Amino acid sequence: MDFTLKIWRQEGPQEEGRMETYPVTGITNDMSFLEMMDVLNDKLIRDGQDPVAFDHDCREGICGMCSMFINGEAHGPNRKTTTCQLHMRSFKDGETIYIEPWRASAFPVVKDLAVDRGAFDRIIQSGGYVSVNSSGNPLDGNAIPVPKADADDAFNAATCIGCGACVATCKNASAMLFVSAKVSQLALLPQGQPERMNRVQRMVDQMDKEGFGNCTNTGACEVECPKGISLDNIARMNRDYLKSQVTGE
Amino acid sequence: MTEMPKHSVALDAKTPEGPLADKWTNHKNNIRLVNPSNKRLIDVIVVGTGLAGSSAAASLAEMGYNVKAFCFQDSPRRAHSIAAQGGINAAKNYQNDGDSVYRLFYDTIKGGDYRSREANVYRLAEVSANIIDQCVSQGVPFARDYGGMLDNRSFGGVQVSRTFYAKGQTGQQLLLGAYSALSRQISKGKVTMYNRHELMDVVVVDGKARGIIARNLVTGEVERHGAHAVVMCSGGYGNVFFLSTNAMGSNVSAAWKAHKKGAYMANPSYTQIHPTCIPVSGHYQSKLTLMSESLRNDGRIWVPKHESDVEGLRNGSIRPTDIPEDRRDYYLERRYPAFGNLVPRDVASRAAKERCDAGFGVNEAGEAVFLDYASAIERYGKTEANVQGIPAPSAEKIRELGEAVVRAKYGNLFQMYEQITADNPYKTPMRIFPAVHYTMGGLWVDYNLQTTVPGLYACGEANFSDHGSNRLGASALMQGLADGYFVLPYTIGDYLADDIRTGPISTDTPEFEQAEQAVKDRVASLLGNNGKTPVDDFHRRLGRIMWEHCGMSRNAEGLTQAIADIQALREEFEKDVCVPGRADRYNPELDKAGRVSDLMELGELMCKDALERKESCGGHFREEYQTPEGEALRDDKGHAHVSAWAFTGTPAEATHHKEELKFENVELKTRSYK
Numbered sequence: 049m050d051f052t053l054k055i056w057r058q059e060g061p062q063e064e065g066r067m068e069t070y071p072v073t074g075i076t077n078d079m080s081f082l083e084m085m086d087v088l089n090d091k092l093i094r095d096g097q098d099p100v101a102f103d104h105d106c107r108e109g110i111c112g113m114c115s116m117f118i119n120g121e122a123h124g125p126n127r128k129t130t131t132c133q134l135h136m137r138s139f140k141d142g143e144t145i146y147i148e149p150w151r152a153s154a155f156p157v158v159k160d161l162a163v164d165r166g167a168f169d170r171i172i173q174s175g176g177y178v179s180v181n182s183s184g185n186p187l188d189g190n191a192i193p194v195p196k197a198d199a200d201d202a203f204n205a206a207t208c209i210g211c212g213a214c215v216a217t218c219k220n221a222s223a224m225l226f227v228s229a230k231v232s233q234l235a236l237l238p239q240g241q242p243e244r245m246n247r248v249q250r251m252v253d254q255m256d257k258e259g260f261g262n263c264t265n266t267g268a269c270e271v272e273c274p275k276g277i278s279l280d281n282i283a284r285m286n287r288d289y290l291k292s293q294v295t296g297e
Numbered sequence: 298m299t300e301m302p303k304h305s306v307a308l309d310a311k312t313p314e315g316p317l318a319d320k321w322t323n324h325k326n327n328i329r330l331v332n333p334s335n336k337r338l339i340d341v342i343v344v345g346t347g348l349a350g351s352s353a354a355a356s357l358a359e360m361g362y363n364v365k366a367f368c369f370q371d372s373p374r375r376a377h378s379i380a381a382q383g384g385i386n387a388a389k390n391y392q393n394d395g396d397s398v399y400r401l402f403y404d405t406i407k408g409g410d411y412r413s414r415e416a417n418v419y420r421l422a423e424v425s426a427n428i429i430d431q432c433v434s435q436g437v438p439f440a441r442d443y444g445g446m447l448d449n450r451s452f453g454g455v456q457v458s459r460t461f462y463a464k465g466q467t468g469q470q471l472l473l474g475a476y477s478a479l480s481r482q483i484s485k486g487k488v489t490m491y492n493r494h495e496l497m498d499v500v501v502v503d504g505k506a507r508g509i510i511a512r513n514l515v516t517g518e519v520e521r522h523g524a525h526a527v528v529m530c531s532g533g534y535g536n537v538f539f540l541s542t543n544a545m546g547s548n549v550s551a552a553w554k555a556h557k558k559g560a561y562m563a564n565p566s567y568t569q570i571h572p573t574c575i576p577v578s579g580h581y582q583s584k585l586t587l588m589s590e591s592l593r594n595d596g597r598i599w600v601p602k603h604e605s606d607v608e609g610l611r612n613g614s615i616r617p618t619d620i621p622e623d624r625r626d627y628y629l630e631r632r633y634p635a636f637g638n639l640v641p642r643d644v645a646s647r648a649a650k651e652r653c654d655a656g657f658g659v660n661e662a663g664e665a666v667f668l669d670y671a672s673a674i675e676r677y678g679k680t681e682a683n684v685q686g687i688p689a690p691s692a693e694k695i696r697e698l699g700e701a702v703v704r705a706k707y708g709n710l711f712q713m714y715e716q717i718t719a720d721n722p723y724k725t726p727m728r729i730f731p732a733v734h735y736t737m738g739g740l741w742v743d744y745n746l747q748t749t750v751p752g753l754y755a756c757g758e759a760n761f762s763d764h765g766s767n768r769l770g771a772s773a774l775m776q777g778l779a780d781g782y783f784v785l786p787y788t789i790g791d792y793l794a795d796d797i798r799t800g801p802i803s804t805d806t807p808e809f810e811q812a813e814q815a816v817k818d819r820v821a822s823l824l825g826n827n828g829k830t831p832v833d834d835f836h837r838r839l840g841r842i843m844w845e846h847c848g849m850s851r852n853a854e855g856l857t858q859a860i861a862d863i864q865a866l867r868e869e870f871e872k873d874v875c876v877p878g879r880a881d882r883y884n885p886e887l888d889k890a891g892r893v894s895d896l897m898e899l900g901e902l903m904c905k906d907a908l909e910r911k912e913s914c915g916g917h918f919r920e921e922y923q924t925p926e927g928e929a930l931r932d933d934k935g936h937a938h939v940s941a942w943a944f945t946g947t948p949a950e951a952t953h954h955k956e957e958l959k960f961e962n963v964e965l966k967t968r969s970y971k
Contacts, residue, residue: 059882082583087581089831093875099885099886105545107583108587111375111377113370113375129716133713135716158515162883164371166371166492169483169492172480173480173481176477177478179481182356184427185427186433189433190446196442196445202438206473207469233438239434239435239436
C-alpha cells in the first residue's frame with residue numbers, strides 16, 4: 049500500500065511548526081502505524097533528511113507513551129486502540145493521512161509529534177497516592193475484604209495509561225477523565241478513604257494550575273480513550289469535590 | 298577511552314552464615330544502620346523507574362536519604378514493568394494448597410535449573426508475602442473473589458496457585474502503585490526526578506561509585522550528578538535480539554557502562570525465550586507481543602499430527618477447527634503429563650521449536666503452534682450453565698456462557714491478539730511462537746545486591762541474582778519489588794554507614810571531568826560520522842546473528858561464528874552508521890545509536906559466555922549437551938557456578954571469574970516435569 053502523509057514538523061518548543069507532505073510506499077496490511085512511521089524515517093535518514101520525532105516505547109498499548117492525532121482523532125480511527133496497536137489494514141491504499149501532535153497548552157511540543165506530558169506527573173504528585181511507607185508490616189492483604197464490584201470498578205479506573213488522548217480530544221483540553229480515574233480508583237477502595245477528600249481537592253487544584261480546561265460533559269474523552277475509562281469517574285470526582293468543599297474536610 | 302578499574306575485588310557473595318531460614322533475619326539484625334539525621338546527609342542515585350527503581354527510590358526517600366531518580370521515558374510511569382501481564386507470585390497459601398516459603402524457594406531454584414544462589418532465592422520467597430500486603434495498602438486493585446478476598450491463579454513450573462493478578466495488567470497496576478509511592482516522595486522533595494535523561498557513564502572515584510554522567514535527551518545537555526551510592530535498576534537487555542517483547546527503548550547501556558567501569562557481568566547468555574508470543578509477520582516488524590503465560594492455565598497447545606493437515610493449513614484449504622481431535626498432537630500433554638501445558642517456559646519453548654523444526658509449524662513460515670481455547674470455553678460454559686440453573690443448554694448457549702467467562706479472565710489479551718492479527722481467538726485457536734522475553738543474566742551482585750564496584754548496586758532484571766538459568770512466570774515482578782521495597786533499602790545502609798562524615802560528593806573532580814568529556818566526544822563522533830546506514834539496520838542484523846546462534850539452541854561452531862560476525866558488524870557500525878540531527882535537540886536516533894553500540898558489545902560477550910558454558914541448563918541449550926530424548930543435560934561437576942565477566946577492552950577478551958554455587962538445602966536433581 050502507498051500513502052501520502054501530512055505530518056506536523058516543529059523543531060523545538062519555541063519554533064513555529066508547519067505541515068509537511070511525505071509519500072510512503074511498500075506498506076503492508078499487518079504493519080502497525082508506528083512501523084509505517086519507521087519505514088518513513090528509514091527513508092528520510094537514507095535521504096539525508098531529518099526523521100520525524102515521535103514518542104513510543106512498549107508498542108503493545110500499555111505504556112501510554114505513543115501519542116498521535118491521526119486524521120483528527122486521538123490514536124486514529126479505531127476505538128479502544130493506541131497508535132502502536134493501530135494497524136495499516138485500517139486505512140485504504142492511496143489514502144492521505146494527517147498526523148499531528150496532541151494539541152493542548154498544558155502539553156507543549158518537544159519536537160514534531162512528541163509533547164511534554166509532565167503536567168500529568170505533577171497532578172499525581174499532588175495527591176494521587178495512599179500515604180503509606182514500605183515498612184514491611186502493613187495489614188495482611190486479606191485483612192480488609194473489598195467487595196468484588198468495588199475492586200473491579202477501581203481496577204477499571206486504574207487501567208488509565210496516562211497517554212493524554214482525553215486532553216487532546218477535548219475541545220477544552222480538559223484533563224478531567226485522567227484526574228477522575230485516579231481519584232475514583234482510590235475513592236472506591238478502603239485504603240483510599242482516609243485521604244479521600246483532601247486528595248480530590250489537591251488534585252483538582254493542581255489540574256487547574258497546569259492550565260487544563262474545564263469539563264463541559266461532551267464525552268469525547270470517553271469515546272477516544274484507548275482504555276475505555278468511563279465518564280462515571282468524572283461524576284464521582286465531581287461529587288467528591290463538591291462534598292469536600294461543603295464539608296470543608 | 299575507558300579507564301580500567303584499579304581495585305581488585307574477590308568474588309565473594311557475602312552470604313550470611315546460619316540456617317537458610319534465618320539468614321536474612323540475622324543479617325538484618327547485624328548489619329550497620331544509618332541514623333535518621335545522618336540519612337539526610339546522604340545522596341543516592343537510582344537509575345531506572347520500573348518496579349525495582351520506583352520502589353527503591355520511594356523506599357530510600359521514605360527512610361530519609363536524598364534521592365535522584367532517572368528515566369529515559371517522558372514519565373517514570375512508562376518503564377517497561379508496565380507491560381507485565383500475568384501476575385506476581387507470593388507464598389501466602391491463601392488457596393490452602395500446601396504453599397509455603399520453602400515451596401516457593403524450591404520451585405524457583407528448580408525452575409532456574411539449579412543455577413541460582415540459595416540464600417538469595419530463599420530471601421526472595423520470604424519477603425514475597427510482604428509485597429502483596431504492601432501493594433494492597435497502596436491501593437493496587439488486585440483481582441478479588443466474591444467474598445472480597447484476593448484471588449490467585451497458576452503459572453508454569455509449579456503445582457500450587459500462588460499468583461496474584463489484576464486481569465492481564467498486573468505489571469501496570471504494580472508499577473502504578475510504585476509510581477504513586479515515588480510521586481509522593483517527589484512531592485515532598487525527597488526525590489528529584491529526571492525524566493527524559495539517559496545514563497551515559499558511571500563515575501568511579503577512589504574505587505567507589507560516586508555518581509553518573511547523564512544526558513538530558515530534550516536539550517542534549519551533558520550533566521554531572523554526584524552521590525554516595527548509585528543503584529542500577531535499568532532492566533534487561535532482550536533487545537539485543539532486535540525482536541523481543543521488550544519495549545523499544547529497553548537497553549543495556551546503563552548496565553554496560555557500569556560493566557566497563559568494573560562491574561562484572563554475570564551469566565549474560567541466560568536468556569528467557571517465552572513460549573507464547575504472536576509470531577513474526579514481516580521484515581519491518583519492530584517488536585513482538587507476548588500472550589501471557591496465564592493463558593496456559595486454560596489454553597491447550599497443539600500442532601497437527603499429520604503433514605497433510607499442516608499443508609492444508611498453510612495453503613488455506615482447511616481451518617484449524619476442521620482438524621478433529623484424533624489428528625491433533627497436544628505435544629506438551631504428551632511429553633510432560635505431570636505438568637502438561639504448564640511446564641516452565643524454557644521447556645515449552647524448546648518443545649515448540651522441536652515440533653516446528655520437524656515440519657509441523659502451522660503458519661506460512663512454519664514457525665507457529667496453536668494455543669486453543671475451545672475446550673476451556675466449553676468447560677467453563679457447562680459450569681456456568683449449572684450455576685445459572687439452565688437445564689439442557691444448547692451447544693451454542695454453552696459457548697456463549699464459556700466465552701463470557703474467558704472474556705472476564707483474559708479479555709484484554711484476547712482483544713490485543715485480535716488487534717494485531719485480525720483473527721478472533723474466541724472462534725479460532727491463536728497462533729503463537731517463542732520470542733525473547735527476559736534476561737536472567739545481568740550485573741553480578743552479592744547478597745547485599747552490591748556489584749563488584751563498591752557503592753554500585755543493581756536491582757531487578759538488571760542484576761543476575763535470583764532466577765538461575767530460567768525464570769518462572771510471575772517471578773520478575775516479585776523480584777523487582779522485593780529488591781526495591783524490602784532488600785536494598787536495608788542492605789545499602791551497611792555500606793552508607795561509612796559515608797556519614799563524607800559530605801556532599803563534589804562533581805568538580807578529574808574523574809567527572811574525564812567521564813563528561815568522553816561522553817561528549819562519543820556524541821560528536823556518532824553525529825559527525827557521515828555514514829550511510831541507519832542505526833536500525835545494524836540493530837536488525839545484530840538481532841539476526843543473536844537469534845540464529847545465541848537463541849533457543851546454541852552450539853560451539855555457531856557461537857564462534859557469531860563472535861566474528863558481531864565484531865565485523867561493530868567495525869562497520871563505527872565506519873558507516875548514519876546518525877542525523879543535532880546534539881542539542883531532542884534526537885531519538887542519536888539515543889538509539891548509543892544503545893545499539895552497547896548492545897553489539899554485549900552480544901559479543903553473551904556469545905562468549907554461552908561458549909564457555911559447556912552444558913545445557915534452563916534457557917541455555919547447547920546442542921552438544923542433551924539426552925537422547927532431547928532434554929537439557931546439565932553438568933553439575935563442571936558448571937555449577939555463576940560466570941562473572943570482567944571487561945578488559947574487547948568483550949570477547951573479557952576475563953572469566955567464577956562464583957561456585959553451593960547447595961546445602963536442596964539436592965541437585967535432573968529437572969523433570971514428566
